[in-house]
Amino acid sequence: MNPDFYVKKLKRNFYTRDLQIVAKELLGKILVKKDGKAILSGKIVEVEAYDGDIDEASHAFTGKTERTKIMFNEGGYFYVYFTYGAHYCCNVVTGKKGRGTAVLIRAIEPVEGISSMSKNRFGNMIDEKDKIKLTNGPGKVCKAFGISKEHYGVDLTGENIFILNMPKIKDDEIVITKRVGIKKSMDLAWRYYIKNNPYVSKK
DNA sequence: CCACGGATTGGCT
DNA sequence: GCCAATCCGTGGA
Secondary structure, eight states: OOOTTTOOBOOHHHHTSOHHHHHHHHTTOEEEEEETTEEEEEEEEEEEEEETTTOTTSTTTTOOOTTTGGGGSOSSBEEEEEETTTEEEEEEEESSTTOOEEEEEEEEEEEEOHHHHHHHHHSSOOOGGGGGGSSSSHHHHHHHHTOOGGGTTOBTTSSSEEEEOOOOOOGGGEEEEOOSSOSSSTTOOOEEEETTOTTOSOO
């Protein structure tokens, strides 16, 4: 699908940088999950940044707890949480150890393993017209990729779940808005998505 | 110990 | 557009 020279796994030093930079640069990168022989992958098209220090909407805002402790690790780990009694959401931990920052992956454009994603989401193969519904939301991404609590704390520099490097999306192709679905710190414009991408969850 | 409510989704009015 | 579903982490008693 892509020339080999830029398709390679992101290393620790990508993730340990500043939250907002990592959030923005995650756009266009390819999330990969290996399930035995099966490979699920997709392009990250929408993210949100959460900062435990100054952001009341962040789960890390109240400090380190059993649920949030992975966010205080150095960047490059997976923070998976369960919400509304039904859905998992996945985040990429960023920054230096002790910072409590993470990037929520809100939407993905499927690349490989579309039939597996269909089964995970709907229990069977879907019509082409429904492909858009596979991964256009944070809960949907986790369902499609089969991500749940067992993936809490996974090291993204490992072999099971990782992200492939891709060329940076240009600034004029990135839309920056306020975040979605939160009731605190609503003024912060920490949501980033790829302009005109059909898999973005909301306009 | 117990009550509250959520970084959502999908179905119904 | 509105709202119920449905766990469980969190915080107050």
